[in-house]
Amino acid sequence: MDLYLLMAIVSLADSMAKRLELKSGLQGETLVRKGMMKGRRKPSPQIRIAPDINILKIGGHGVIDYGREVMHPLCTEIGTLSKKHKLLIATGGGGRVRHIMDIGIDLGMPTGVLAELAGKISEQNAIMVSILLSKYGGTRIHTGDLLELPMLLKLGILPVTHGTPPYGLYEHPSRSGMIPPHRTDTGAFLIAEVLGAKNCIIGKNVDGLYTEDPFKNPDAELIRDITAKELIRMNLEDMVLEPMVVELLKDAVHIREVRIINCHKRGNIEKAINGKNVGTIIRAE
DSSP: OOOOHHHHHHHHHHHHSSSOOSSSSTTTTOOOTTTTTSSOOOOOOOOOOOTTEEEEEETTTTTGGGHHHHHHHHOOOOOOOTTTSSSEEOOOOHHHHHHHHHHHHHHHHHHHHHHHHHHHHHHHHHHHHHHHHHGEEEEEEEEEGGGHHHHHTTTTTTEEOOOOOOTGGOOOOOSSSSSSOOHHHHHHHHHHHHHHSSSSEESSSSSSEESSSSTTTTTEEEEEEEEHHHHHHHHHHSSSSOHHHHHHHHTTTTTOOOEEEEEEEETTTHHHTOSSSSSSSEOOO
16 A cells, blocks of 8 residues: 555544534533533623513413403503503413313324414414504514514514413423423513513412412412422422423522412502512522
8 A cells, every 4th residue: 555545544544533623611511511610710690681571471271261351451451551661471372272282182192292282372362462452562573583672672562472482392291291391381481581581470360379279279378478499399289380480490590580460450460560569479599
């Protein structure tokens, strides 16, 4: 074999054995090593994209499904508040989600497909709520529009989006059963966290979080203030809030508390925005 050809082969083999790296603080890291962040310089504080905005999630099952009797006065209240406070409305799915989930489970649909189907319904509710709020600047926005919020708010727009987070077919497998764990409460929380919002308020048809379903047990105790860890330890059989919100709250950077209020009672939203004692507060710690 020609000497020069042999040297070229050896050189090529040597170069192929070396990883081509770009100089960075994470050079050579697997990104899963437990002690990866130890010893590194303190990271910059995360930017709060919209620190003055209040994320208000309107439940589908607990609020929207009640129709005009609840929604018309509620939208008047929200529209009036939007002139004083920056708001983003996230919508839940409601009874139609339960219907499509039941059919999907019966047909053996994977969890990711169930998430896709549920998301379509909360989108329908977002369209209807944005129309109800249209005279106050209500405008339906999509997930990709969230980074445009600073501009949209300056234009006087009252943004309305669906609460289902965009995991879609990539939804995490459920720990039990097939119901997608990331639903509209979780989506509202994740929106608030990434925006660095002022508040994350979850609107329901009850006065807050109870030890049991108050519609089944009128003597159930209302929990006014609790930490995420305390709530997880209680291991409640049923909650008015998606369990995933409580899990995520423990590690959140910007949103360190979530408030659950009764949207059927006028004045509760503004009280929650202003930090008044209303509903239930779940704190990160």
